[in-house]
Amino acid sequence: MKTLVVIGSTGSIGRQTLEVVKAQECLLVIGISCGHNIELVTQQVDIHRPRFVASLRKDPSLQVCFPRTRFFWGSKGIEELLDAARPDLVMISVPGVAGLRYSLIATEVSGRICLANKETLVCGGRVFLDAVQKNGVELIPVDSEHSAVFQLLEGDVKPREIFITASGGAVRDLKKAELQEITAAQVLKHPVWSMGEKVTIDSATMVNKGLEVIEAHYLFGLPQERILTFMCRNSVIHGGVIYEDGTVKLHAGVPDMKIPISYSLNHPERRPMDTEFDLTSESLLLEDIDEDKYPALSLAREITGHHARQIAYNAADEISVEAFLAGRIRFVRIFGIISSTIQRIDLDAPTSYNEIMEIDRTARIIAEEEVLRCSSL
Amino acid sequence: MKTLVVIGSTGSIGRQTLEVVKAQECLLVIGISCGHNIELVTQQVDIHRPRFVASLRKDPSLQVCFPRTRFFWGSKGIEELLDAARPDLVMISVPGVAGLRYSLIATEVSGRICLANKETLVCGGRVFLDAVQKNGVELIPVDSEHSAVFQLLEGDVKPREIFITASGGAVRDLKKAELQEITAAQVLKHPVWSMGEKVTIDSATMVNKGLEVIEAHYLFGLPQERILTFMCRNSVIHGGVIYEDGTVKLHAGVPDMKIPISYSLNHPERRPMDTEFDLTSESLLLEDIDEDKYPALSLAREITGHHARQIAYNAADEISVEAFLAGRIRFVRIFGIISSTIQRIDLDAPTSYNEIMEIDRTARIIAEEEVLRCSSL
Numbered sequence: 018m019k020t021l022v023v024i025g026s027t028g029s030i031g032r033q034t035l036e037v038v039k040a041q042e043c044l045l046v047i048g049i050s051c052g053h054n055i056e057l058v059t060q061q062v063d064i065h066r067p068r069f070v071a072s073l074r075k076d077p078s079l080q081v082c083f084p085r086t087r088f089f090w091g092s093k094g095i096e097e098l099l100d101a102a103r104p105d106l107v108m109i110s111v112p113g114v115a116g117l118r119y120s121l122i123a124t125e126v127s128g129r130i131c132l133a134n135k136e137t138l139v140c141g142g143r144v145f146l147d148a149v150q151k152n153g154v155e156l157i158p159v160d161s162e163h164s165a166v167f168q169l170l171e172g173d174v175k176p177r178e179i180f181i182t183a184s185g186g187a188v189r190d191l192k193k194a195e196l197q198e199i200t201a202a203q204v205l206k207h208p209v210w211s212m213g214e215k216v217t218i219d220s221a222t223m224v225n226k227g228l229e230v231i232e233a234h235y236l237f238g239l240p241q242e243r244i245l246t247f248m249c250r251n252s253v254i255h256g257g258v259i260y261e262d263g264t265v266k267l268h269a270g271v272p273d274m275k276i277p278i279s280y281s282l283n284h285p286e287r288r289p290m291d292t293e294f295d296l297t298s299e300s301l302l303l304e305d306i307d308e309d310k311y312p313a314l315s316l317a318r319e320i321t322g323h324h325a326r327q328i329a330y331n332a333a334d335e336i337s338v339e340a341f342l343a344g345r346i347r348f349v350r351i352f353g354i355i356s357s358t359i360q361r362i363d364l365d366a367p368t369s370y371n372e373i374m375e376i377d378r379t380a381r382i383i384a385e386e387e388v389l390r391c392s393s394l
Numbered sequence: 395m396k397t398l399v400v401i402g403s404t405g406s407i408g409r410q411t412l413e414v415v416k417a418q419e420c421l422l423v424i425g426i427s428c429g430h431n432i433e434l435v436t437q438q439v440d441i442h443r444p445r446f447v448a449s450l451r452k453d454p455s456l457q458v459c460f461p462r463t464r465f466f467w468g469s470k471g472i473e474e475l476l477d478a479a480r481p482d483l484v485m486i487s488v489p490g491v492a493g494l495r496y497s498l499i500a501t502e503v504s505g506r507i508c509l510a511n512k513e514t515l516v517c518g519g520r521v522f523l524d525a526v527q528k529n530g531v532e533l534i535p536v537d538s539e540h541s542a543v544f545q546l547l548e549g550d551v552k553p554r555e556i557f558i559t560a561s562g563g564a565v566r567d568l569k570k571a572e573l574q575e576i577t578a579a580q581v582l583k584h585p586v587w588s589m590g591e592k593v594t595i596d597s598a599t600m601v602n603k604g605l606e607v608i609e610a611h612y613l614f615g616l617p618q619e620r621i622l623t624f625m626c627r628n629s630v631i632h633g634g635v636i637y638e639d640g641t642v643k644l645h646a647g648v649p650d651m652k653i654p655i656s657y658s659l660n661h662p663e664r665r666p667m668d669t670e671f672d673l674t675s676e677s678l679l680l681e682d683i684d685e686d687k688y689p690a691l692s693l694a695r696e697i698t699g700h701h702a703r704q705i706a707y708n709a710a711d712e713i714s715v716e717a718f719l720a721g722r723i724r725f726v727r728i729f730g731i732i733s734s735t736i737q738r739i740d741l742d743a744p745t746s747y748n749e750i751m752e753i754d755r756t757a758r759i760i761a762e763e764e765v766l767r768c769s770s771l
Contacts, residue, residue: 168548169643174664180673247674254678262653263669265646266546267678276639287551292640296557297624301631301644301678 020104021282022048022069022127024095024119025111027057029213030133030159030274034108035061037279041288048102050095050111055079062086071098095119099126106282109134110159112215113335114328114377117141121370124148131281133159135225138232139331140373142324142366146235156236157281162229163236164277165256165268170237176258179237180245181229183306184209184252186221188348193310199348201341209252209272218338222351223306227317228331234321241321246314247303253294254301269301270294313352316359324366325376326359332380333358333387340388347391354387397481398659399425399446399504401472401496402488404434406590407510407536407651411485412438414656418665425479427472427488432456439463448475472496476503483659486511487536489592490712491705491754494518498747501525508658510536512602515609516708517750519701519743523612533613534658539606540613541654542633542645547614553635556614557622558606560683561586561629563598565725570687576725578718586629586649592715599728600683601711604694608707611698618698623691624680630671631678646678647671690729693736701743702753703736709757710735710764717765724768731764 071094116134448471493511
């Protein structure tokens with residue numbers, strides 16, 4: 018049985034990963050990591066009995082409860098866990114740029130990275146891809162859209178175009194003018210997917226889709242203009258590929274992250290999942306995305322391939338979403354803050370992890386200034 | 395450059411195959427065969443200058459016009475051509491059970507069969523598949539639906555189900571009662587595809603889809619209940635596969651036979667085709683098929699895997715469609731003739747080409763009796 022470490026086991030993807038593994042009995046969970054959710058990680062350790070656990074918050078009582086598990090505490094814990102566990106597969110399901118650090122380490126200690134952390138590709142760019150290539154690691158995307166495209170590609174045959182879909186998030190039925198006064202509570206009501214707060218806000222701004230275009234650029238080696246984006250209101254079409262001969266392949270199914278999670282764990286095999294999809298009752302409709310309403314998507318396209326600006330796009334989004342959730346800025350300010358931050362970043366492409374993090378820090382400082390400027394308006 | 399022989403070059407698929415080859419300059423046409431259309435075959439010989447030509451109708455003036463081409467005349471001509479040409483690829487694009495003979499010979503003289511002749515699988519069954527396997531020939535379906543499924547399958551991963559679509563033919567918007575007095579001219583107006591007369595009538599009865607379910611059974615090794623059929627009115631979704639994990643892959647594109655033809659010639663590569671498909675303006679709608687209106691489809695499912703009955707289904711359909719086109723029987727009689735013929739056939743599965751043809755002859759005699767019975771009613 019192959020071994021698995023789940024980085025970020027108490028988040029949405031992490032929890033579902035553990036549920037899939039438990040249901041399928043396909044892998045041995047030898048390590049999990051969490052941030053501060055001690056209650057949930059205690060349950061997970063109780064069920065899966067992993068050999069290793071990393072927790073950002075130190076809680077010695079856990080070691081007392083589970084004497085056969087080795088605990089790593091604090092900010093270096095995950096690195097120590099990965100080095101000790103050296104699993105066959107690593108699921109990277111933490112949000113944020115921190116995921117890049119773990120993904121880079123995973124290229125050195127594991128054979129397969131199941132990647133649910135967008136920042137690994139958006140901020141890591143070629144630095145991460147070079148590490149993947151150098152270490153001969155398998156990289157399987159977990160994002161439903163990228164998993165869809167990954168599953169549809171045919172060996173060496175380059176597609177003419179690929180596409181990924183967007184649900185449009187909670188604001189899709191509002192007019193642009195109506196977005197001015199929208200609250201965080203409203204934006205957090207996603208019409209289809211149940212996800213973390215950050216990605217739910219990113220769905221509504223389509224920053225999420227912007228990040229995914231950049232991800233797809235690195236994953237599939239295509240220029241952004243060959244990565245199309247469509248709206249699919251019920252999220253049943255996740256993505257597709259279009260070949261030179263006019264053939265279109267679409268990937269559809271119920272919007273359930275357990276399916277791409279299972280795929281990433283079992284590829285090239287597939288295991289039965291308890292899902293039913295009625296092809297005749299579901300609408301398979303694709304619509305164009307209103308770029309005027311979602312300017313963050315066009316902005317992401319403009320900077321795709323400009324490594325430093327990708328980092329700035331991501332950092333400024335993180336800062337401005339936090340500020341929006343904290344009630345410091347209005348929803349419509351998010352785009353402006355990202356855009357201004359990018360304009361103020363004029364840096365060469367980074368060539369190492371340290372250079373990436375330096376740009377990330379600089380961008381966060383600038384974005385914070387922009388938040389202050391907006392909130393005082 | 396690989397060599398190609400097109401069996402049935404003056405029919406719809408044959409003509410389009412030559413157009414694809416000419417546009418792509420991907421293959422050398424070394425042989426073509428026709429029935430009685432001397433005018434068209436003369437043009438084709440003039441354009442492609444094949445080394446070999448087989449024509450059912452003898453016309454010595456052709457030999458005078460093209461002294462460097464070797465002509466084979468009469469009913470044995472195609473067999474002699476295949477034996478002389480021994481091409482890398484053979485396109486079998488003749489209609490009818492005669493195609494089986496050529497497909498069987500092709501397994502012995504060629505490396506790849508591009509199969510546009512349904513009877514090869516419906517009547518050939520295991521006898522044909524055994525010849526394919528014994529000779530290690532590649533078998534690539536040309537039917538758009540089967541090409542779609544072929545393109546979507548993933549190596550060794552068995553799908554839970556596959557599906558093929560039907561347009562519903564010219565009668566799809568008529569009520570069952572309205573079919574009573576429908577004329578051949580009406581049934582020949584296919585809403586989407588431009589095809590030969592026989593297959594256009596077969597679309598309206600859904601005998602065509604019935605034959606295709608049987609084909610798919612042999613091509614993909616699945617029981618008929620795992621081969622679903624849906625109506626797709628604009629024929630933009632051609633087929634799909636459904637995996638154990640709930641993943642659905644759909645194959646879409648403009649309904650243009652040149653695309654699956656090109657695929658069968660170039661697989662595993664794809665060559666650019668001059669087609670545009672607008673994903674947002676086309677409706678990607680699948681509907682259930684009204685089995686009460688199209689009983690021939692259910693009947694085909696009942697007999698899938700019963701080799702002798704498959705032969706009878708096909709033979710009785712051929713006889714009754716001819717009779718309908720000749721004005722001898724009404725449209726709605728076609729199903730009854732096929733059904734009665736099958737009921738009167740009680741034979742063991744054939745084990746050779748000769749046994750297959752013996753069953754075919756018997757079925758045609760019975761079907762002809764049924765036609766007479768109907769036309770005297």
